[in-house]
Amino acid sequence: MSLLFFSSSSPSILFTKLTNTSYLRMAMPAPVLEHAHHTTATKQSSFILSNSSSKVIDPPVARQRRLAQYHPTIWGPKLIDSFSTRYTHESYASKLEGLKQNVSEDLHVLSTKAKGDACLTLKLIDSIQRLGVSYHFEKEIKAAIVTLVSSSTASTTTDLQTVALQFRILRQYGISISSDLFNQFRNCEGSFKDNLSNDVEGLLSLYEASHLGMPGEDVLEEAKRFSFKNLKQSMATLKDDYLLKRVAHSLQTPLHWRMPRIEALNFITMYQREDSKNLQALLELAKLDYNLVQSVHQMEIKELSRWWRELDLKSKACFSRDRLMENYMWAMGISHDPQFSQCRIGLTKFVCILTVIDDLYDVYGFLDELECFTDAVTQWNMEAKEELPEYMKPIYIAMLEFGNDLSDNIFKNTGLNTLPYIKNEWENLCKSYMVEARWFYGGYTPTLEEYLKNAWTSVGGPGAMLHAYLLTQGSQLTEASLESFNHGSQLIYWASFITRLTDDLGTSKAERERGDVAKSIQCYMDEKGASEEEACDYIKGLICHSWKKINQESAKTTIPRSIVNLSLNMARAAHCIFEHGDGIGNSIGVTKDRLVSLIANPIPLDD
Structure with a gap:
């Protein structure tokens, strides 16, 4: 049995500032350099790396313990043991299953019967993911994506929001999709068309999609610059408070970079402000699921607290x-x-x-x-x-x-x-x-x-x-x-x-x-x-x-x-x-x- 151990080889990094937005070129892999050995094991020892332009300064002299002065924990064992919740799987199992069934039916209807509106299916999948409940619907989401990929409507749409959502979701699920599909939104000079600057929903979707780009996908770099600039400008005039919060949140940290549990909490807060009466079952499911998962976390941290005290x-x-x-x-x-x-x-x-x-x-x-x-x-x-x-x-x-x-x-x-x-x-x-x-x-x-x-x-x-x-x-x-x-x-x-x-x-x-x-x-x-x-x-x-x-x-x-x-x-x-x-x-x-x-x-x- 052979398993690659990471410290045995490490990519060599060649730093070249190419442009204002391109920072380095990577050559991979190359072996880790073995640094010079110490000749003495005291604080007075000196360490010099040969063939290096970096400077060597006089080492510390006094043999004295250093302390970082970290503040004590703010989470004492009594506080951790006091965590409790009434939301348990035993008490809410039937309600959870009922809500899951409602959402599953909504997803099935949108992906199979509402042909011609791929955007609604994509938005529902996106919401399910961001609300933290996609693990309940893995089979249903995959089936919806298969239907979506084979749909002529999805492949021929010229709506920016739909195209960008489709691109992001397919890449998230490891399905190959080319960034060339964004070329339809560019002019002959390669810039994104000016008439897109007022489509805030489309720009927001484009900005999020651009963060799933790979090296060499220049169209996505241009998409990121274009959408960021116009979204930033739109914040001064946006009247929709819900949309404004979404834009601000994305410009601070793109969705692709966010921790899922934190995103679930934030999106629940924002999502319940949206006028989507037909999707209340999904919101109710997300809130209940969040609380039920929290009960699991409480049991885990209490077990860990006992282990930590004994250690x-x-x-x-x-x-x-x-x-x-x-x-x-x-x-x-x-x-x-x-x-x-x-x-x-x-x-x-x-x-x-x-x-x-x-x-x-x-x-x-x-x-x-x-x-x-x-x-x-x-x-x-x-x-x-x-x-x-x-x-x-x-x-x-x-x-x-x-x-x-x-x-x-x-x-x-x-x-x-x-x-x-x-x-x-x-x-x-x-x-x-x-x-x-x-x-x-x-x-x-x-x-x-x-x-x-x-x-x-x-x-x-x-x-x-x-x-x-x-x-x-x-x-x-x-x-x-x-x-x-x-x-x-x-x-x-x-x-x-x-x-x-x-x-x-x-x-x-x-x-x-x-x-x-x-x-x-x-x-x-x-x-x-x-x-x-x-x-x-x-x-x-x-x-x-x-x-x-x-x-x-x-x-x-x-x-x-x-x-x-x-x-x-x-x-x-x-x-x-x-x-x-x-x-x-x-x-x-x-x-x-x-x-x-x-x-x-x-x-x-x-x-």
Whole structure:
């Protein structure tokens, strides 16, 4: 059995600013550079990368522990245990099934009897998706799309909203569709026609569709510029409050980049203001389903709270972030459908332990101690802990027991030994942390290319994706499905790349103030002599390019849709968590409000 391990090879990044909207050209793959070895394991050591234009500054001298001064958790165990809801599947099963039947019939009628109005079918599918209930209607949606694709009306329509909706939805479902169909809306010079500027619904649909573009699809880049400009201008004169809110929401964060559970809550709020009396069953279903899924989340977080208290890393590793609820938000973002409860629980445990180890390398540990910890991870046995400082032992044991327990459970259910894969991802992760620790203790600022070659692993993306895949497959995991994981390697790379860059945009200020190792923004500023604003714009350009690469990889039929969905959702969760700053380190603002809505407060229902 062979499985691609991500840190063994990594794309080489050639940064070339081509135009104002094209930021880089990628050459892939090339091996990771092996950095120079340390000759001493103290803070006085110096680290120099040969053949590099980056500067080396005097390393820190004092051997003194660093602390990030993270605020205590705002989610105590008593508060978590107090979460309750009257919305349970036992109490509302019959009502849920009745509403599902009504929506299923509406979708069937629109897709089969209302021929000639493809736009209504597309809008219903779009609403079902955005309201967070599409997992109930997977077969019905696929059947409607098949009917839609074969419909002559859908293929010949010249309505901008319908064409753009069709394009976006088909690409979301992995169905091949060319961006050339937008050429009908362009003039002979290649620009979009001026008479489209007043079609706000069409422009909004076009703007959302443009974010599913792939590298080289210039028509979609032009569509994005044209629709953004005209939508921005329309906001000054729009009288429709519902439409105005939709435009503002999209221009802030396009739909393709949004975390599904957050989008479901936002869209429910906006959707109930629309005058759509004939679709009230769908809205009622969405609200009830949201509350029922919330009850599942409450049970999961209570179980995790007990695990976290028993593990007691809060006191054994008091230098680290205590962020159980916020880490659960990562898991909820990556795997949101209610049936994947074990995935969310396991993934939250992974992220909690990862967070402690991340803080160990980033902030608290001395270089010689970190070298020992990295060696112990490579050995992966209890005997190796004896070589560690006392404060590191419970952290190492927590990682080891979590990985071994997960592997044992999978073996019991499938007969497959996944421990080598789990171990290898932890080893890759800690080795990438070690690279950054050597940079810090050597006073070294890497080039942006050097930094990103390592940082897409150190953000934890490859490890999270492996764990999420193992946990979502459950008893269905086979040797063949493990092999198929190889096909998603580049998709996982680009999702991890986005996760790293959005993380850097959100956390850069706080990390710079406490003197952490340089991240992407600082690397670019130092290398190019750029301002912080210029560096942030450049990083945002890399994110846009990376989304195009994700779209390109997602379209490959050799990649399992489960890998596509997990990768997309990890990138979306990163956008959500770091949209307003460091949503993990400082979890009092928007992150708290979102967690209250996602887990604690149900949506009021008229029942």
